[in-house]
Amino acid sequence: MPFVPLLFYALAASFTPGPNNLMALDGARRIGLRKIFPFVLGISGxxxxxxxxxxxFNLVLYRWIPGIRLIMSVLGSGYMLWLAIKIWRSTGAEEQEELHKVYSFRTGFWLQFINPKxxxxxxxxxxxxxxxxxxxxxxxxVVSLMLSLIGLASSGSWAAFGALFQPFLSRHERAFNGIMALLLLYSAVAVWF
Incomplete structure (x- = not known):
């Protein structure tokens, strides 16, 4: 197994912006690093x-990729559009209870099964x-565990960034929400190209 190319590919694919990383960053900014941790663990799980x-199912998936890709693209794009709208409309602190539901272990876990990336x-x-x-x-x-740990490190890093820069990001919340919503919108559209 070509370990070094696998590792480089996994790092590049995992640490680039995508729904997991953007949501981890935004969630840590909104509810803090400790409270976003279940969501990040859900992503890894x-x-x-x-x-x-x-x-x-690798061989079966290869035969069915066009059908599976279409279904997953529709579901994933729809979910990312919904998230973009939620982030764009967000006004801040009055939504804390709803945010805890959005950034839960279960949400992080199930997001992976419709995450086209x-x-x-x-x-x-x-x-x-x-x-x-x-x-x-x-x-x-073992390979699956290694890739999941890289995913954990990726989402955890983005969450740490969100928590670290929370004061700055909160001062510029409207602009930040707009950028995050646009990045999620881009992710939803990029699935189709």
Whole structure:
């Protein structure tokens, strides 16, 4: 298994902006690093689930990619558009209870199963870097765990950035919300290209 190319690909794909990282950043800014941690763990758990499914169903998915990609693209784009609207309309502190629901472990976990970036990443990384070199269940689980830990580090880093710069970001909340909403809108549209 070509470990170094796998690692570089995983780092580049995981640390670039996407729904997970943008939501981790925004959530930490709004509710703090400690309170966003369940969401970040949910992202990592969902990532592991998606990676394991990609391992198990890789050959079947390749045959069905056009149909699966269309369904996941519609669901993922719709969800990202909904998130963009929620962030754009956000006014701040009066929404704290709703924010705790949005940034929960369960939301972070299930987001992964409709996250087009992660789904395409999982299919690509497993099919290009894992399955051709080993079909050992143990090795596939180890690769899936490694990729999930990289995802945890990525979302955790974005959340830490959001918490660290929270005072600055709060002073410029309207502009920040607009930028985050536009980035999510871009992510939703980019799925189709």
């Amino acid at each position: 969902g990532c592991l689930g998606v990676m394991l499914l990609a391992c198990v 992660l789904l395409l990443y999982a299919i690509t990384v497993i099919s290009a870097f894992a399955i051709p070199y080993s079909t050992s269940p143990f090795q596939l689980v």
